[in-house]
Amino acid sequence: MTVRIIxxxxxxxGGNWARTAIPEVAEVEVVGLVDPVPATLxxxxxxxGLPESAAFASLTEALAGVDADAVVITAPAVTHVPLALEALDAGKHVLVEKPFANTTDEAVTAVRRAEELGLVLQVSQNYRWYPAPRAVQDLLAAGTVGELSAINIDFRQWDNDLAFEEHxxxxxxxxxxxxxxxxxxxxxxxxxxxxxxxxxxxxxFPSYSKYQDEAIASMIIELDGGLVVSYRGSWLSRGPRTAWAGEWSIQGEDGELWFTSRDGAPNAIDGDVVTLRRTQDDEAEPVELPVLEHTDRQGGLQAFARSVEGGPAPATSGRDNLRSLALMExxxxxAGSGQPEDVVVPS
Incomplete structure (x- = not known):
């Protein structure tokens, strides 16, 4: 079965999705396109190479005009939940870009509706679909470095050169x-x-930042097992650029796992690296990485199609993603209050 998508x-x-990601996944077929800007559409x-009859100015028109099984939403984030609710109420499964929503209260309305209707609601967390984090997930599950003592995450990019109106x-x-x-x-x-x-x-907020909100953030994150995570992220770093997934040091009683992922263009895996160091004095040894059929957005889209066809529920279901969203929130x-804040996940 091929999943027909709007x-x-x-x-x-979204245009990059349309031209480079969706066509790579054989399990889906685009039957409708939606954008309010005629030239873009x-x-x-x-x-x-789709007919003009497959192009629509709104989701409402597309739902009435073509037979589809699912809707893929890559519109601006403020529209994610309203569009998802419209699609769900029309009986369609939904894959939505991240961030799912700007608040968990908004997101949970779509999660509850999908569960009431028995429909798949998945969030595209495309960084999960790379070899390095998959390898690290397996190594930690196997206790490779023993009891964990610390995780340090660094993200550094410079993205401050365009005029404010252009970015x-x-x-x-x-x-x-x-x-x-x-x-x-x-x-x-x-x-x-x-x-x-x-x-x-x-x-x-350095004075030269062109961002309307914070472009640099440092965080201390406490996990439910008591582990403390240190995070430093910047869009304004003049230091060496990290890969998009950042640089991770995961330290435990029996050694350190270090990894980085998603370097360069989407789907590029050459920059994925995992190393294992047993003591401070040991050389870090490279870890063999798994081979994935699809990476990045294609991996998530394939998982979505298989869930729609009756396969396993997606790992990044709307329900699961509430926990990532709650941490973001x-x-x-x-950052606004200047105080530690509890991570509150709506039920």
Whole structure:
């Protein structure tokens, strides 16, 4: 069975989804395209070789105009939950880009609706679909470095050269935490199998930043097993750039796991590296990485299609993603309040 999808939101990253990610997954077929900007809609429709009858200005029109099984939402984040609810109420499964929503209260409405209707609701947390974090997840589950004592995560990029009007990230609400650190929060939950219970975040605002909200954030994250995680992230770093998944040092009684992932363009795996060091004096040894059929967004899309067809529930279901979103929300609250904040997950 091929899952027939309506793809909503074709500008910028959504257009990249349409042209480079979705066509790689044989389990899905695009039957409808939606974007309110006519030029954007026509460009993608023509690039994909779809008929004009497959192009729509709104999801409402597309749902009425084509037979589909699911909706993929890559529109702006403020539209994610309203579009997801419309699709769910029409009986369609939903895959939505991250961040799922800007608040857990908003996101949980879609989660509850999907569960009431028995439909798949998945969030695209594409960084999970890379070899390095998969290897680290398995190594930690096997107790390779023993009881964990600390995790340090660093993310460094410079993205401050365009005019304010030319860069969508400058206007993104809480761009460091909501748009970037959400990836690292989700990876933290994935590789450790633990949940965050409390976070203390401090954001800084250098005068040269073009971002409307914080572009630098430091955090202390407490996990439910008592482990404390140190996080430093910056869009304004003149230090050596990290890969998009950052650089991770995971320390335990029996050694250190170090990894980095998603370096360069989407789907590039050459920069994925995991090393194991047994003591301070040992050379770090490379760890063999698994081979994945699909990486990045393609991996998540394939998992979504298989869930729609009756396979396992997606690891990044809407219900599961509430915990990543709740950590993001608590970090944003803490950056504003100057106080540690509990991670509150709605039921």
């Amino acid at each position: 793809h909503v939101g074709l500008g910028g990253w 026509t460009a993608v429709q023509q690039d994909l 969508p990230h400058y206007k993104f609400p809480h761009a460091m935490i909501n748009d970037m650190a959400i990836h690292h929060f989700d990876l933290l939950r994935m590789v450790t199998g633990q949940e965050a219970v409390r976070v203390f975040a401090k954001a800084t 608590a970090a944003t609250r803490s």
